[in-house]
Amino acid sequence: METFVFFVAAAICLAGALGVVLSKNPVHSALSLVGTLFGVAVLFVAQNANFLAAVQVIIYAGAIVVLFLFVIMLLGVDRAENLSVDPLVGQRAAAIVAGVAIFALPVAALATTGWDATGAIANLGSVSDSAVPDVEGIGRVLFTRYIFALEITSILLAIAVVGAVMLAKKSPKAADMIVDLPARPTSTDADAASADATSEEGTA
Amino acid sequence: MLLAAGVEPSWYLVLASALFAIGATGLLVRRNPLVMFMCVELMLNAVTLTFVTFSRMLDDIGGQAVVVFVLVVAAAEVVVGLGIIVAIMRRRPDATADDLALLKG
């Protein structure tokens, strides 16, 4: 059963990941990302991390990717990208080599340890103990060991709010812009959409 | 029965590292800042999967607790990142990472 779940979810994950990278259209990339997110959520459930699975879906699928799509639509930047041109000669090949290396490093590391973690066992509370639901276990850890970390995430959120507000300030007039680059053609469609949506900025 | 388990936890780790590598490669290959950013999310997902798997292997709930932080950070990153992307793309809707080569010298 778990084997089956694993392989299906893993296939979804990998397909989604490849979709993100290979889709020409950013919307398709975003949708592929959702696929991966669900796959990962399923893998969480398969490993008894129910709470995280739910949170993963709520935060990632429900908020993050939605925001992505929102931005794509708001800006009208869903233009397909021409992937057949290597922007920098050899960059793509180099990136793939780097990718393989990045994949190989942890796998090789795991191989040396006999495909097993080497760390100390059950430091902060057991996962397999079904008497304590994972939500409670996580809660306990968050409010004891990670209490400081938990508190400082508030700073992070404050920064996100302040930063977003600052960046979303009304766009200056085009004449005011200091643009030191050649003019580019702009799509009228996208302009119309973004002009109307500008006032909705603050809510993003 | 169907529930007979035959999955090695390390498979999850290998899967996670594959996801991570795909994300990293994608970030290096793609030029669209939005897609690059999605690749970062892929990488973060790979990390959360790794954490959960280790949490299971070590039978330690601490690994799962960490994932909560990763999620919060991811959310905050998205807000800021999309803020910047909106700020720039509103002015130049067709910006790609190559156009950002304005800053070369």
Added chain:
Amino acid sequence: MHALLANLTAPLQAADEAFDPIPTPEIEWFTIVPLLVLVGAALGLMTLTAITRRPLFGGFYPLATSVAAIGAAVCTWPIWDRIQDPERGPFTALAGAIGVDGFSVFMTVVICSSVVVAALLADGYLKREGLDGPELYVLLLLSASGGVVMAAANDLIVLFLGLEILSLAVYTLAAMHLRRVTSQEAGIKYFVLGSFASAFLLYGIALTYGATGSTNLVEILSYLTQVALFDNGLLLAGMAMLLVGLLFKVAAAPFHAWTPDVYQGAPSPVVAYMASGVKAAGFAGLIRVLYLGFQTYRVDWQPVIYAVAILTLLVGALMAVVQTDVKRMLAYSSINHAGFVLVAVQAATERGVQASMFYLASYTFLVGGSFAIITIVGRTGDDRHSLDDYRGLAKARPALALVFALLLFSQAGVPFTSGFFAKFYAIAAAVDAGSYPLAAVAMLTAVIAAFLYLRITVSMFLGDVDDADIPERRTLPVPVGAAIALVICVVVTLGVGIFPHVLTGPAGDATAVLVGF
């Protein structure tokens, strides 16, 4: 069956009674007072802006920011006092999340000073550019709080969160000049690459967690000292990933590519903060991880840092020389400086930590002052940064040119300035650890980098001046804030250059504790 049913109903009964309260750990409030001051000031500032139509008086925001930063620095005094008490010494607080030791206190003060300098610069800059924005000050303070967290982080997760707090604010700040396309490009570039690096850092944390079973540095250390890991691939991979993430933040080669672009595009006062505060915090994190968590694995990380240091030194120096934009020059030079700090870090000794602390502290003022001048010379639009824009500055604004020359010479390592001692201590640390070739390479790159500083001085002092250009330059306004920042930077640079023990003393007192943790 029935036992399980009882299990299922148990929560019902539990819900009726008072919940079993979680034994929350003791919070040593006094250890996080600096952090609270910074965050509190940021929130206060934000609230105040929301409920008042205009600032209370001109220069209120920079003043408040500086006062807050200085206040935070002052608030470290009782902590320092307690740490230096030989009977009590350093300790961990907040359930082991932060390590309260001299190092963290020292770095806190360094980060706070960089905030002061940046805030003073920002005042005139914002006015000139017609940007309004208490947000800049708020984000500056919040970002600094992240740096403070990093400096004290005793847990990889806390470190990561500190790094994100630090970085996210800076990404935004880099993109804050909404009228400059380059500013936003800098922001986006910094952001994408920065989160890329964060992901690596996080993956490193995950692997380290798998290898040691904890994210707490002290626990990692004690685990690694107790358990001999024969097959430690996981740990090494984790360490490598962690290093990638942290080295990116300090702009070490080969993870430096973002630096010149971001420095060039971002608003100059923000760059001052990036080059000083952010870098200091990044190194603080690096040192904490390497010296504390992976203390026992120094044989493994030393060669890596060695190689990275050489690469960083060379890249920084060689690339700097071919630039024509002063901001880019200083960006590469900051890479070179990062290399010097790495030289000190590589030593893996107390002297090494001390040297890097000294370096970061003095560099904070050097780079702060340098960017103060760049801010001033950049003029409205913040885009006049080519070498030509500095031509004849000595004629038009002799004091400004002289101060810039002083700061540049100090960066080059000319004696009687803080920069010289910074380099000296770094070299001494490397030599003490037996890394002679590294020390030699470092000094040679210092000479190469000196060429760059000389190029700037040349165009300020010795360049052929078009007289028609001078009157315009005479009108270069120097805002009060920037002037104060410059005075501070010059005083520190010369003061430390002549009496280095004002810094080495505290640095020495501070390190004794981190390494021997």
Added chain:
Amino acid sequence: MIGAIYALDPLYLDGVGLAEVLITLGKVLVTFLILLLSVLFMVWFERKVIADMQNRVGPNRAGPFGLLQTLADGLKLIVKEDLIPNRSRRFVFALAPFLSVIPAFLVFAVVPLGGTFSEGDPGIVTIAGHETFAQLADPPIGVLWILAVSSIGVYGVMLAGWSSGSKYPLLGSVRATAQMVSYEAAMGLSIATLIMTTGSLSTRTMVSVQAGEGFAGFVPNWNVILTGIVPFAIFFIAALAETNRPPFDLVEAEQELVGGFHTEYSSIRFGMFFVAEFMHPVTMSAVIVTLWFGGPAGPLLPGFLEPVSGVFWLVAKVFVFLYIFVLIRGTLPRFRYDQLMDLGWKVLIPLQLGWLLLLAALNVGRDEGWNYAVVIGIGFFVVGGATFFLLSRASEVSRQRRELGEVDA
């Protein structure tokens, strides 16, 4: 993994055999059918009630009281020509209706449909000698499931609008997205108060807790009372917005956006949106009842009705809310977009946040033995008052700035 499955339902305690699989499939089927039927009913109900309010007759041709009108409409939709606009993104265009309708079904999976909850009974029913819960599944994170699935619902709307390749649907979906994401925050916060008071994320446990003895013997122990009504009110408003029900139906504001995100849809694809749209009030009512009004819990019915008393109470309570939904639709005018956003961000979220903190303070006060009156006094009047002052002052200042045109950076 195995433990996780067991925790879902006592049905699987003795291992999973054919009977268990059949029972589960049966439960799935029943839930699905109930929902479909309820949609048919809901459409009729809404039309009928509104017609009554407007002194009209409403549907009255097909079947008794026009009951089969919806069925006829549905059949008509199915046989109509399926139009796919040229500029649409075909794959996503086809996908969007499913994304819209499936989440609406999924929410129902964790709603307890029956079972007895009185006297500490955990709500177990017996089917063919097997003990099980009267709900499709009871994951320990049931409440999060609701949140998660409802947040997925956005995709349908969003992608439909985008893939149509047309301006009005796009604008509609952009609006919808912002609206749904915004109100989800308020909704999540109000659910947080529930979690705090009940101490569980499982919907069944929540119902059980609410089935407990209330005050003075007759006031039920419902969450709506325990949490002080405000969170419920916020939840309810957010639920209206989440489901794009009037007065929050800007997504499909005919006067501005033609049909909103589904302008370009026709035939069965449109039918699916339609189903989803009318399923939302049903599922939302069920969720509201489960979370705030004790779900199927209630006094046992006398005699042979005893086994269905849970179902009875649930249906009764849901009916009340369905009526309220329709009532609101029939009476309230639509919000303006900025009003909508202001309400969400400047009123609901701060209020809910403050309320959550107040409840938390009370909880802490209970553990520490503080005086309730003092806690409420300080929390509500001092802190709340100060916050209110600050917020109103801030919005006043920002209004002034806007008028003076100082916003331009």
Added chain:
Amino acid sequence: MLAANLAFPLLTAAILVPLAGALLIALVPATRREVIRPLAVLFSATTGAFTLWMLGAFDRSDAGFQFATSHTWIEEFGIGWNLGVDGISLFLVVLTGVLFPLTFVAVTPKHDPKAYYAWLLMLQAGCIGAFSALDLFLFFIFFEIVLVPMYFLIGGWGYGQRVYAALKFFLFTMFGSALMLVGIVSLAFLDRDAALERSEVASEELAGLQESIDVREVSGVDVPQEEYDRLDELTASVEGADQLTFDLVEIAEGRAEALAADQAAIDAGEMEARDSWNPLDWEAAKWIFLAFALAFAVKVPLFPLHTWLPDAHTQAPTAGSVILAGVMLKLGTYGFVRFGLYLFPDASLFFAPVIATLGVIGIIYGAVVATMQKDIKRLVAYSSVAHLGFIALGTFAMTTQGIGGGVLQMVNHGISTGALFLLLGMLYERRHTYDIAAMSGLQKATPVLAGVFTLVMLSSIGLPGLNGFVGEFLVLAGAYLTLKWWAVVAAAGVILAALYLLWAYQRVFHGEPTEEDLATPDMRIGELAYMAPLLVLIVFLGVYPKPVLERIEPSVAALVSHIEGATDFEEPAAATSGFSGTTADDHGEGE
């Protein structure tokens, strides 16, 4: 004679006074421009007076460091404000003290007098500091800091290619000294390591002694006082062992001791001599010496590293050239003596042939290239390369005569080349060119200038009876004993020097003057006045060098015996004969 150990810190004052002057001048308001020059002269002359006072108060019989001051600066590293002069550095300090005010009087800047004088005063402070520093770190600091004022002087007040020349000057010298810093630090740490090693032995003894004393104390047996003293002594040495020091004397003497012990072991056949030329076999000292040598070689400059010098000299303003040639080049040769021979007798001996070879190449090469110059200032610059080659040769001959001659030659070169550059400055002022071909027959129009020029030039050539001769002769005589063939080749350089200088003289001052030449004004009285002290010195030192030599000799002799003690080097008997006249009775015939 005044007591050598004055309460008044003469050296510190000689450094701080010009610095204070620089600061003061920088603060002079723009409206009071006229006070700048007098102020500069005042401060600089005060410094000169201090140095002259030192000259008077110098105890000629003392070979050690006099007027020594010592203050801790950076305790952690054992860095101190340690100053002092001995016979080797005394005259260089005096030269610095005197030459500066002379140039102040002689040359006025074209523009920005404020900055000009401030930089020059800083330069003076730096040079005096470098010549008198007895702490390696302090020396390095002064060695390095002098670059900055010079850089600005060349760049700000120089001629055509000044920016290029200034950059080249700065980077070359900094490149050299960069490695020296690594060398200095390495040396200090190696010294500490050696001390720790020694202290291990001491601590073993300490432990044993302590135990035996304890045993006796417990049993009531009397312990002799000496043992207690020894205990304290050992404790002190063990405790201070991990303290770093940058003190020159301490490190040098420590090294000498260790080297002497090694040498003894080698003599006894217990150890192999380490004189392999394979770099892989080298001990640290050789590498560190190379780091030092590189810095000094750039500064001197020795042959392949000299290319910055002609540019810097040619493009520098007159004052810059005078100071550069007169004082700053000596930093290199002085460094060789003080921080090469004294600190690394072993490595110096090892590398002596190499450096001497470079010196000799410099002599010949400088002379040949000078011959071909069209620009007279460049010619003089190349002549400096040749002259300094002599000094390097003399230094690495390691004989009393060679080193002493080198030191004397440093002073001589400072005087005569300084004077030459001053004269060239006058020429330029009159003709606005340095082009040899552009002038001819000036003798007719400017007989006094020609006369003075002749004298100075002859001194530079090394005509007997003038100062240059004494130095060159001593160097050659000293070098002949240990580096025979080098000395023979170098002697040819003397002849070449005569060739290029006389030829240049002939082209400029003889021949048919054009109208322009005839209109060239002669030297003014004022110019003659400030040239006079230099001319007097040229003649005086040529006729009666004894007062200088007798002060130099004890220190040099001590240095040579220091080398002998530390290595297997033995000074040839002929060289031990004194050369300063006064001691001729004790040592037999001198020159």
